[in-house]
Amino acid sequence: MTPMIPIVIQFLLVLSLSRTKAAEPAANNIALPGCQDSCGGVLIPYPFGIGPNCSLSIDYAVNCSTINNGTSTPYLPGGDLAIQNINLLLGQAHISSPISSQCYNITTKKLDTTYWSVNLDDPPFRFNHELNKFVVVGCDTIAYVSLANNQESYLGGCVLGCYSLDSLTDGSCSGIGCCQTSIPKGTSYIEFEFDPNYNNSEVYNFSRCSYALLTEEAGFRFSTDYIITDQLYGQNMAAVIDWVIGNTTCDTAQTNKSSYACRSNYSTCLNSSSGLGYFCNCSDGYQGNPYLEEGCQDIDECANPNPCSKRGKCQNLSGSYECSCPFGWRNKRNNLRECELNLVLLIGPSAGFIALSFLGLGMYVIHEKIKLSKVEKKYFQEHGGRILLEKIQSDQGFGFTIFTKQQVEKATNFFDSANIIGHGGQGTVYRGTLRGQMVAIKKCKIVDESKKKEFGKEMVILSQINHKNIVKLIGCCLEVEIPMLIYEFIPNGTLFHYIHGKNQETNISLSIRLKIAHESAEALAYLHFSASPPIFHGDVKSANILLDQNYTAKVSDFGASILAPTDEAQFVTLVQGTCGYLDPEYMQTCQLTDKSDVYSFGVVLLELLTNKPVISFDAPEEERSLSSHFLSAMKEKKIHELLDDQIRRNEDTQLIEEVALLAKACLNMTGEQRPNMKEVADELDRIRRLKQHPWIPECNREETETLLGESFYDIEIEHTGNFSLEKKAEKSIAFGR
Ligand SMILES: *[C@@H]1O[C@H](CO)[C@@H](O)[C@H](O)[C@H]1NC(C)=O
Ligand SMILES: *[C@@H]1O[C@H](CO)[C@@H](O)[C@H](O)[C@H]1NC(C)=O
Numbered sequence: 166m167t168p169m170i171p172i173v174i175q176f177l178l179v180l181s182l183s184r185t186k187a188a189e190p191a192a193n194n195i196a197l198p199g200c201q202d203s204c205g206g207v208l209i210p211y212p213f214g215i216g217p218n219c220s221l222s223i224d225y226a227v228n229c230s231t232i233n234n235g236t237s238t239p240y241l242p243g244g245d246l247a248i249q250n251i252n253l254l255l256g257q258a259h260i261s262s263p264i265s266s267q268c269y270n271i272t273t274k275k276l277d278t279t280y281w282s283v284n285l286d287d288p289p290f291r292f293n294h295e296l297n298k299f300v301v302v303g304c305d306t307i308a309y310v311s312l313a314n315n316q317e318s319y320l321g322g323c324v325l326g327c328y329s330l331d332s333l334t335d336g337s338c339s340g341i342g343c344c345q346t347s348i349p350k351g352t353s354y355i356e357f358e359f360d361p362n363y364n365n366s367e368v369y370n371f372s373r374c375s376y377a378l379l380t381e382e383a384g385f386r387f388s389t390d391y392i393i394t395d396q397l398y399g400q401n402m403a404a405v406i407d408w409v410i411g412n413t414t415c416d417t418a419q420t421n422k423s424s425y426a427c428r429s430n431y432s433t434c435l436n437s438s439s440g441l442g443y444f445c446n447c448s449d450g451y452q453g454n455p456y457l458e459e460g461c462q463d464i465d466e467c468a469n470p471n472p473c474s475k476r477g478k479c480q481n482l483s484g485s486y487e488c489s490c491p492f493g494w495r496n497k498r499n500n501l502r503e504c505e506l507n508l509v510l511l512i513g514p515s516a517g518f519i520a521l522s523f524l525g526l527g528m529y530v531i532h533e534k535i536k537l538s539k540v541e542k543k544y545f546q547e548h549g550g551r552i553l554l555e556k557i558q559s560d561q562g563f564g565f566t567i568f569t570k571q572q573v574e575k576a577t578n579f580f581d582s583a584n585i586i587g588h589g590g591q592g593t594v595y596r597g598t599l600r601g602q603m604v605a606i607k608k609c610k611i612v613d614e615s616k617k618k619e620f621g622k623e624m625v626i627l628s629q630i631n632h633k634n635i636v637k638l639i640g641c642c643l644e645v646e647i648p649m650l651i652y653e654f655i656p657n658g659t660l661f662h663y664i665h666g667k668n669q670e671t672n673i674s675l676s677i678r679l680k681i682a683h684e685s686a687e688a689l690a691y692l693h694f695s696a697s698p699p700i701f702h703g704d705v706k707s708a709n710i711l712l713d714q715n716y717t718a719k720v721s722d723f724g725a726s727i728l729a730p731t732d733e734a735q736f737v738t739l740v741q742g743t744c745g746y747l748d749p750e751y752m753q754t755c756q757l758t759d760k761s762d763v764y765s766f767g768v769v770l771l772e773l774l775t776n777k778p779v780i781s782f783d784a785p786e787e788e789r790s791l792s793s794h795f796l797s798a799m800k801e802k803k804i805h806e807l808l809d810d811q812i813r814r815n816e817d818t819q820l821i822e823e824v825a826l827l828a829k830a831c832l833n834m835t836g837e838q839r840p841n842m843k844e845v846a847d848e849l850d851r852i853r854r855l856k857q858h859p860w861i862p863e864c865n866r867e868e869t870e871t872l873l874g875e876s877f878y879d880i881e882i883e884h885t886g887n888f889s890l891e892k893k894a895e896k897s898i899a900f901g902r
């Protein structure tokens with residue numbers, strides 16, 4: 166056992182020796198090579214220096230004077246101000262500031278006075294006006310301070326009289342026994358003075374002396390003892406002086422490389438606040454003395470504590486550092502110093518690592534969840550979640566679910582772009598699987614602030630819509646800033662894609678076109694007439710009509726829809742909808758009515774008839790808009806030229822004309838004169854039946870056509886009277902059956 170002890174001690178010794186050695190290289194970067202770097206225990210960094218060739222210039226040559234017994238003190242050049250320390254990076258230094266005093270000698274009845282005055286070299290030195298205060302301590306005193314900067318002189322002063330010790334408070338320098346005042350910016354000259362007629366002769370038995378001093382405010386605390394004892398007599402306090410390099414700004418200084426003082430390659434220049442002169446600092450990530458060529462040295466940021474978030478591995482780089490993130494994490498975008506969860510990686514392979522990182526992930530998720538759940542709850546309430554929940558709970562058969570944010574994120578693989586099935590002006594639609602069912606999840610971009618609160622109510626209404634030609638809303642998610650809607654998934658895409666899609670080969674038969682038109686019309690008629698309150702779709706277009714595998718039309722996207730205003734004054738001011746489909750009347754009045762949907766539906770009918778885009782930007786101006794092109798063709802009875810080839814070849818020209826007439830009625834400029842959606846649906850139903858049962862007698866067909874034709878043309882020509890399709894529709898149905 167005994168031989169062990171010396172080994173341990175030796176080891177400790179080696180350790181402590183190597184410690185002191187390690188500290189030395191830093192010291193080498195304080196002064197110029199071969200120069201003394203401290204005096205009397207005070208570090209003297211370059212540009213200051215001791216000896217003729219050790220400082221930047223004579224202005225910074227410190228006088229390190231040694232008295233007989235061997236103690237040395239550094240003094241500011243050209244003066245008798247002792248330096249306490251020098252701060253390189255702030256361009257400041259603390260100096261000893263002698264205390265001036267006036268004491269009354271009861272024996273001689275004379276005044277023993279010491280006045281201090283100092284005139285700093287300006288530049289490079291000035292008194293710091295923000296940190297220093299002129300302070301007077303006494304009980305029967307008037308003291309003055311004369312100050313000057315390079316432009317003006319000032320006079321300041323304090324009057325103090327206290328006739329009882331009771332009112333003095335330690336720490337309070339506010340007029341009783343002690344007072345203080347600021348000094349002007351740029352002060353380089355200071356001189357104190359006392360009024361000899363206020364000389365402590367009357368308060369002698371408890372206060373013999375008065376004092377005046379300049380001191381760093383933060384370092385001075387008034388004490389009652391300063392009044393009743395002589396402890397301040399002949400002492401020094403600390404004051405702050407600013408120093409700069411040269412008398413020009415950084416920009417000017419940098420033009421002369423040989424005199425520019427920021428020598429280190431990793432340094433920056435700072436203008437002094439006075440505007441005269443500059444000083445230097447090490448660049449970010451470096452530390453040391455910027456005035457020396459090798460002065461600014463790379464900081465090892467990875468020395469403890471580890472600056473990387475989430476226990477990332479720290480790597481010390483020149484002037485900075487990087488964090489390599491642990492498995493399952495990755496660097497944040499544009500920020501190599503922080504880590505975030507790497508979800509892509511987590512879903513990937515490597516089961517062993519996953520098991521490990523799940524432990525950490527679990528902790529993280531719980532932590533994040535607690536943080537998030539508050540926000541989610543807030544959104545839930547904001548979006549009317551309570552109304553909806555109550556409804557769901559009270560109505561057992563209510564086929565509507567409020568999904569959590571997690572469920573939706575899981576269903577879409579965190580909104581993976583691979584799952585996007587549609588982009589729109591209002592939002593993005595994702596495909597996903599929820600509870601084993603394919604769903605379409607609509608994530609809106611914006612929601613009208615005023616509508617947010619109504620959201621829950623609207624969900625209740627929309628979710629009760631049950632029509633085979635309307636996409637079913639099966640749920641929503643409210644725990645997000647903007648609620649998400651979850652619809653049943655319709656596999657065959659939109660009517661828009663079907664008509665205008667790349668695959669022009671597809672032959673769309675007239676009966677399919679009629680089927681789609683009729684079913685869409687039925688859906689809209691249901692919204693207008695059977696829903697309570699009525700719902701106006703607001704954005705009827707081919708892109709909002711989905712098709713399933715049997716070409717059954719499903720009207721979707723109620724993003725723009727509104728519940729019919731319950732009170733007359735309630736206008737809808739939000740103009741939505743899509744160019745080319747927009748009701749011209751709506752654009753003027755901003756009032757969405759059921760007839761706005763009728764107009765838009767008319768445009769969809771045109772698309773079905775012509776296969777043409779609603780707006781063709783490369784067409785001549787008069788043909789740009791499909792609806793106006795169609796209306797003028799109608800007038801000139803040249804509609805056949807507009808029709809899609811596949812339809813034009815069709816024998817059912819009369820049926821086609823009837824659809825055209827119906828479309829024209831829908832596109833009437835005056836909303837009131839358009840048929841309503843029910844009438845449109847009934848008319849399409851009739852036309853479809855005619856198509857399916859071509860055995861209808863020719864004469865009857867003609868009669869129908871004429872009747873309808875007449876009335877449509879009447880409106881066009883005379884602009885009179887109300888459109889009344891109902892009678893004829895009744896008649897037509899009779900024919901059909
Ligand atoms: C200071 O430098 C000058 C020239 O650079 C030289 O002549 C002089 O001897 C030096 N003085 C000392 C004390 O080294
Ligand atoms: C340095 O200070 C001492 C004592 O104040 C003075 O005697 C001496 O002349 C000073 N030397 C220089 C170079 O200023």
Ligand SMILES: *[C@@H]1O[C@H](CO)[C@@H](O)[C@H](O)[C@H]1NC(C)=O
Nearest residue numbers: 231232233234235236237238
């Ligand atoms: C040297 O003298 C000064 C005052 O003259 C005194 O404060 C200091 O303690 C003395 N130092 C030594 C080592 O005697």
Ligand SMILES: *[C@@H]1O[C@H](CO)[C@@H](O)[C@H](O)[C@H]1NC(C)=O
Nearest residue numbers: 268269270271272273274277
């Ligand atoms: C007052 O002055 C006398 C004579 O100069 C001196 O001896 C004495 O110490 C002084 N008293 C005080 C308190 O300084």
Ligand SMILES: *[C@@H]1O[C@H](CO)[C@@H](O)[C@H](O)[C@H]1NC(C)=O
Nearest residue numbers: 274275276361362363364366
């Ligand atoms: C001290 O002040 C009193 C008046 O306050 C004055 O009469 C006296 O001469 C002063 N003493 C000295 C030494 O100035």
Ligand SMILES: *[C@@H]1O[C@H](CO)[C@@H](O)[C@H](O)[C@H]1NC(C)=O
Nearest residue numbers: 330367368369370371372393
């Ligand atoms: C100071 O002297 C006055 C009389 O001149 C006396 O009333 C007072 O108590 C004395 N105070 C102290 C602290 O000695």
Ligand SMILES: *[C@@H]1O[C@H](CO)[C@@H](O)[C@H](O)[C@H]1NC(C)=O
Nearest residue numbers: 222287288315411412413441
């Ligand atoms: C700046 O300093 C140079 C020499 O150091 C001097 O010639 C010049 O007058 C100074 N300029 C000002 C504005 O003080």
Ligand SMILES: *[C@@H]1O[C@H](CO)[C@@H](O)[C@H](O)[C@H]1NC(C)=O
Nearest residue numbers: 222418420421422423424425
């Ligand atoms: C640059 O600075 C050096 C050293 O102070 C001086 O000798 C030289 O004249 C200066 N050059 C200019 C262009 O000011």
Ligand SMILES: *[C@@H]1O[C@H](CO)[C@@H](O)[C@H](O)[C@H]1NC(C)=O
Nearest residue numbers: 428429430431457458459460
């Ligand atoms: C500073 O940069 C210059 C030029 O880029 C180079 O020549 C010099 O070696 C560098 N000095 C240090 C200490 O890195």
Ligand SMILES: *[C@@H]1O[C@H](CO)[C@@H](O)[C@H](O)[C@H]1NC(C)=O
Nearest residue numbers: 414415416434435436437440
């Ligand atoms: C220094 O001041 C000058 C003039 O006021 C200004 O143009 C320059 O950008 C400043 N430089 C720095 C580093 O602040």
Ligand SMILES: *[C@@H]1O[C@H](CO)[C@@H](O)[C@H](O)[C@H]1NC(C)=O
Nearest residue numbers: 254255446447448449450451
């Ligand atoms: C000097 O640089 C360091 C590190 O880059 C920085 O913390 C400090 O605030 C800078 N000092 C000044 C006065 O800008």
Ligand SMILES: *[C@@H]1O[C@H](CO)[C@@H](O)[C@H](O)[C@H]1NC(C)=O
Nearest residue numbers: 463464465466481482483484
């Ligand atoms: C890392 O930090 C140290 C300082 O402790 C420095 O000397 C070294 O050059 C730095 N490493 C790199 C690669 O910059």
